[in-house]
Amino acid sequence: MKVFAEKELRAYVENVFVAMGCPETAARLAADVLISADLRGIDSHGVARLIGYVRLWKKGRINTNPNIRVVHETPGTAVVDGDSGLGLVVAPEAMEIAMEKAANVGTGWVAIRNSNHFGIAGYHAMMGLDRDMIGWAFTNASPLVAPTFGKERMLGTNPIAVSIPAGQEPPFVADMATTTAANGKLEILQRKGEEAPLGWIQDKSGQPATDPHALKEGGALLPLGGDREHGSHKGYALGAVVDILSAVLSGANYGPWAPPFVSFLPLADNPVGAGLGHFVGAMRIDAFRPAAEFKTHMDQWIQRFRETQPVSDSQPVLIPGDPEREAEKIRRESGIPIVDPVVNDLREVAGEFGLEIPDSSE
Amino acid sequence: MKVFAEKELRAYVENVFVAMGCPETAARLAADVLISADLRGIDSHGVARLIGYVRLWKKGRINTNPNIRVVHETPGTAVVDGDSGLGLVVAPEAMEIAMEKAANVGTGWVAIRNSNHFGIAGYHAMMGLDRDMIGWAFTNASPLVAPTFGKERMLGTNPIAVSIPAGQEPPFVADMATTTAANGKLEILQRKGEEAPLGWIQDKSGQPATDPHALKEGGALLPLGGDREHGSHKGYALGAVVDILSAVLSGANYGPWAPPFVSFLPLADNPVGAGLGHFVGAMRIDAFRPAAEFKTHMDQWIQRFRETQPVSDSQPVLIPGDPEREAEKIRRESGIPIVDPVVNDLREVAGEFGLEIPDSSE
Numbered sequence: 001m002k003v004f005a006e007k008e009l010r011a012y013v014e015n016v017f018v019a020m021g022c023p024e025t026a027a028r029l030a031a032d033v034l035i036s037a038d039l040r041g042i043d044s045h046g047v048a049r050l051i052g053y054v055r056l057w058k059k060g061r062i063n064t065n066p067n068i069r070v071v072h073e074t075p076g077t078a079v080v081d082g083d084s085g086l087g088l089v090v091a092p093e094a095m096e097i098a099m100e101k102a103a104n105v106g107t108g109w110v111a112i113r114n115s116n117h118f119g120i121a122g123y124h125a126m127m128g129l130d131r132d133m134i135g136w137a138f139t140n141a142s143p144l145v146a147p148t149f150g151k152e153r154m155l156g157t158n159p160i161a162v163s164i165p166a167g168q169e170p171p172f173v174a175d176m177a178t179t180t181a182a183n184g185k186l187e188i189l190q191r192k193g194e195e196a197p198l199g200w201i202q203d204k205s206g207q208p209a210t211d212p213h214a215l216k217e218g219g220a221l222l223p224l225g226g227d228r229e230h231g232s233h234k235g236y237a238l239g240a241v242v243d244i245l246s247a248v249l250s251g252a253n254y255g256p257w258a259p260p261f262v263s264f265l266p267l268a269d270n271p272v273g274a275g276l277g278h279f280v281g282a283m284r285i286d287a288f289r290p291a292a293e294f295k296t297h298m299d300q301w302i303q304r305f306r307e308t309q310p311v312s313d314s315q316p317v318l319i320p321g322d323p324e325r326e327a328e329k330i331r332r333e334s335g336i337p338i339v340d341p342v343v344n345d346l347r348e349v350a351g352e353f354g355l356e357i358p359d360s361s362e
Numbered sequence: 363m364k365v366f367a368e369k370e371l372r373a374y375v376e377n378v379f380v381a382m383g384c385p386e387t388a389a390r391l392a393a394d395v396l397i398s399a400d401l402r403g404i405d406s407h408g409v410a411r412l413i414g415y416v417r418l419w420k421k422g423r424i425n426t427n428p429n430i431r432v433v434h435e436t437p438g439t440a441v442v443d444g445d446s447g448l449g450l451v452v453a454p455e456a457m458e459i460a461m462e463k464a465a466n467v468g469t470g471w472v473a474i475r476n477s478n479h480f481g482i483a484g485y486h487a488m489m490g491l492d493r494d495m496i497g498w499a500f501t502n503a504s505p506l507v508a509p510t511f512g513k514e515r516m517l518g519t520n521p522i523a524v525s526i527p528a529g530q531e532p533p534f535v536a537d538m539a540t541t542t543a544a545n546g547k548l549e550i551l552q553r554k555g556e557e558a559p560l561g562w563i564q565d566k567s568g569q570p571a572t573d574p575h576a577l578k579e580g581g582a583l584l585p586l587g588g589d590r591e592h593g594s595h596k597g598y599a600l601g602a603v604v605d606i607l608s609a610v611l612s613g614a615n616y617g618p619w620a621p622p623f624v625s626f627l628p629l630a631d632n633p634v635g636a637g638l639g640h641f642v643g644a645m646r647i648d649a650f651r652p653a654a655e656f657k658t659h660m661d662q663w664i665q666r667f668r669e670t671q672p673v674s675d676s677q678p679v680l681i682p683g684d685p686e687r688e689a690e691k692i693r694r695e696s697g698i699p700i701v702d703p704v705v706n707d708l709r710e711v712a713g714e715f716g717l718e719i720p721d722s723s724e
Contacts, residue, residue: 074468076438077649105467106436111650134611150670150679162603172606174599180592199592206673224586224593230542230561231586237536237682238600240667241524244534248659249496249650255666272662287439288473288611297610300634304617305602308512311568317512320599 001362002343003335008358010035012350013047019353020057021064022086030088033119038336041327042175044184045120047338051345053086053117054352055263062086062116068093076105079250080112084275087118091137091278095127098282102133106287111250114274117141117261121161122175122324128163128282129171132291135163136281140246140253142260145179146220147240148233151206153220154256157182158242163321165285167295169302173321178239179221186212186221191339199226245279252277335361363724364705365697370720372397374712375409381715382419383426384448392450395481400698403689404537406546407482409700413707415448415479416714417625424448424478430455438467441612442474446637449480453499453640457489460644464495468649473612476636479503479623483523484537484686490525490644491533494653497525498643502608502615504622507541508582509598510590513568515582516618519544520604525683527647529657531664535683540601541583548574548583553701561588607641614639697723 010031017027038046056062066085070078078097082090094110101108118124121137128135141156157177164172181200189196189212196212203209204218208227215221223235247254252273259267259276285291308317331337338346343357350357372393379389400408418424428447432440440459444452456472463470480486483499490497503518519539526534543562551558551574558574565571566580570589577583585597609616614635621629621638647653670679693699700708705719712719 072651074646074649075466077468077645079650104437106439107469107471109469109645147667147670147679149672149674149677151673152671154667154670160600162599164603164606172602174596174603176593176596176599178596180587197591202673224596225542226588226592229559230588230592231538233680233682234536234538234540234586237524237538238522240534240682241526241536244526244660244663245496248656248663249647251651254659254663272659283439283471284436285611287436288441289434289613294610297616297634298606301606301610301616305509305516308509308516309514310511311513311564312511315511317509318595320595320602 001337001339002360003337003362004358004360005335006035006039006332009038009047009336012355012358013050015355016050016054016349016353017064019355020054022089023065026086026089029092030086033088033092033123036123037120039328039331040120040122040324041331042120042324044182044187047346048342049117049119051349052261052263054349056116059263061259061263066090070097076101076108078110080110082112082115082275084114084116087115087139087276087278090115091118091124091280092127094278095124095135095137095280095282098280099128099131099133102282102284102287107281107283109279109281111245112278112280113247113250113252115252115276115278117276118278120175121159122163122173124280125161125163125175126171126173129165132165132285134165134283134285137161137278138242138246138280139278140243140258140276142262143256143258144183144215144221145223145239146202146206147236148223148228151202151204151220152256155236155239155243156258157221158239160238160242164298165295166298166302169299170325171321172298172302172319173324178224178235178242180224180226180235181221183221186215199230247273247277249279250277363699363701364722365699365724366720366722367697368397368401368694371400371409371698374717374720375412377717378412378416378711378715379426381717382416384451385427388448388451391454392448395450395454395485398485399482401690401693402482402484402686403693404482404686406544406549409708410704411479411481413711414623414625416711418478421625423621423625428452432459438463438470440472442472444474444477444637446476446478449477449501449638449640452477453480453486453642454489456640457486457497457499457642457644460642461490461493461495464644464646464649469643469645471641471643473607474640474642475609475612475614477614477638477640479638480640482537483521484525484535486642487523487525487537488533488535491527494527494647496527496645496647499523499640500604500608500642501640502605502620502638504624505618505620506545506577506583507585507601508564508568510585510595513564513566513582514618517601517605518620519583520601522600522604526660527657528660528664531661532687533683534660534664534681535686540586540597540604542586542588542597543583545583548577561592609635609639611641612639
């Protein structure tokens with residue numbers, strides 16, 4: 001484990017994207033999305049992914065100088081073609097379009113095709129906060145999840161992010177995979193040699209599994225709920241809705257056709273659309289009620305939920321977004337801790353581009 | 363258990379609403395929403411609720427001749443005040459407004475305050491199907507659910523319904539409480555004297571419970587996920603988003619202030635808004651891509667998911683909406699089975715209005 005200062009790590013990531021051929025502003029934006037994940041404690045979606053983007057680019061699956069364009073629109077909607085660009089860059093651009101439309105007609109919704117992995121969904125949803133808008137972001141992803149009653153991997157961890165402004169209180173930010181547990185948590189268990197709780201994964205025959213390696217051995221992640229008795233059909237339906245909005249509505253690859261993030265897996269040889277898909281949206285608060293009034297009530301909502309009688313005095317009820325904001329506060333000050341295998345990846349990437357990774361502390 | 367023919371049960375329910383003072387068209391619509399639940403096999407939200415509406419009306423909490431009006435709007439959004447009307451009538455009217463706006467600018471979103479229980483969320487979402495629109499419906503509800511780490515009931519079972527048109531295939535219709543299990547399932551276990559699976563409820567001290575009576579004894583339903591380790595913070599966040607869209611955005615009562623469905627519980631003495639809240643939306647498919655093209659891909663999506671390798675050959679993977687459509691097919695033909703306690707309720711209601719319940723078979 002090494003600890004990197006935010007500023008230097010950010011500059012390094014930016015330099016890598018520039019070396020890949022991204023224009024300066026795109027590189028800065030892509031680095032911001034990744035560093036934002038690390039700051040918020042979502043380590044699986046931060047610089048740990050950098051080498052993955054580099055490998056996809058080397059395979060020719062990422063266009064670092066894309067012509068991102070609107071291919072269809074109405075006053076309140078658009079479809080954006082990402083031209084195989086980094087999702088890290090395509091999604092924020094699409095969210096700008098959604099917010100523009102929300103400014104005009106109340107809400108704006110943009111479906112995106114021909115994109116790649118877009119980092120943490122929460123980043124894109126949170127873009128609405130400064131403009132007093134509720135932000136939404138969805139994406140489909142590499143198929144790893146079996147639907148209820150199935151043993152085949154048909155869906156990605158397909159996250160839903162919703163960001164809601166408040167007044168004096170910090171914003172409400174939900175950013176969740178539609179599975180019981182995200183893949184990153186399994187990787188942690190694998191490293192520690194610990195078992196996974198029942199309800200996270202199944203093995204390749206579709207039986208409940210606790211071995212965190214079961215996923216790699218042909219098993220699957222389970223939809224939120226874990227099994228039918230505990231509502232996994234709801235997690236499956238949520239993941240399916242995310243897939244349909246992101247990919248069927250936009251013209252991207254859906255379900256098992258979604259392109260894998262890891263470059264060593266082949267693309268489907270019978271694609272049903274273009275690249276990966278996302279879906280982002282913005283709702284202007286004052287398209288419903290005056291923003292100040294809404295925020296006063298959001299503050300009251302948040303305060304009342306914080307005051308929920310807790311089961312244990314040592315663990316109060318949290319508001320979605322609390323843990324990530326807490327992590328960000330600490331890491332902005334004390335730096336971003338990176339586990340050794342990721343440090344090695346960063347070093348490998350640096351070597352490829354004749355760069356050096358920043359100094360770090362133990 | 364008695365079995366009623368759809369047509370006669372519908373006419374009876376309509377007569378009850380007329381007797382309560384609803385105009386003819388409103389009574390027909392309200393009956394349609396309730397009967398639709400019974401047809402679709404969602405017995406907890408059909409005529410079983412009729413006596414509840416009658417009791418609320420007798421307490422003066424339901425206005426059967428409301429002035430439902432738009433109090434704020436933009437080209438793509440509106441806020442509707444339901445004037446204490448039946449949610450069964452207010453929500454479809456709001457959905458019409460949402461679809462009108464979607465026709466004009468691509469999508470339409472309507473937040474509703476000052477309403478009452480609106481029946482099954484799926485009914486309102488499915489209104490978009492005939493117009494090639496994706497339909498959305500959300501509502502908050504009587505507080506029964508404890509947030510993760512909490513022992514207090516802060517949220518309703520706050521459902522999310524999404525309805526997506528297909529071509530040759532039947533539509534994709536997800537309609538789910540954001541809890542592990544709906545209250546209706548607990549009631550079935552209570553009647554049978556069976557235990558609930560862990561992860562559905564907790565007792566009044568916040569400990570996991572299997573006694574289905576624990577809810578009535580001060581316990582709470584659990585958010586989808588069941589406990590923190592299995593992602594209940596995600597179910598909690600989803601229920602919270604539904605609450606905020608339905609009630610904070612509209613100006614209704616949110617969280618623990620949401621008015622109870624049962625008339626014997628008092629209203630909060632410090633309301634934070636007006637009545638119960640809903641949120642409905644419509645997205646025109648061809649605001650994103652030609653509807654025919656979309657539907658062809660939806661058909662392919664559905665067919666591919668149906669073909670998922672099953673864990674067991676006896677239980678294929680389902681598409682959201684399959685079980686309800688199957689129930690509807692059977693019940694339209696063979697009638698609607700109603701358990702004896704509900705038959706007694708229907709008889710009690712009939713007595714109050716000088717009506718008679720329809721003939722039934724055993």
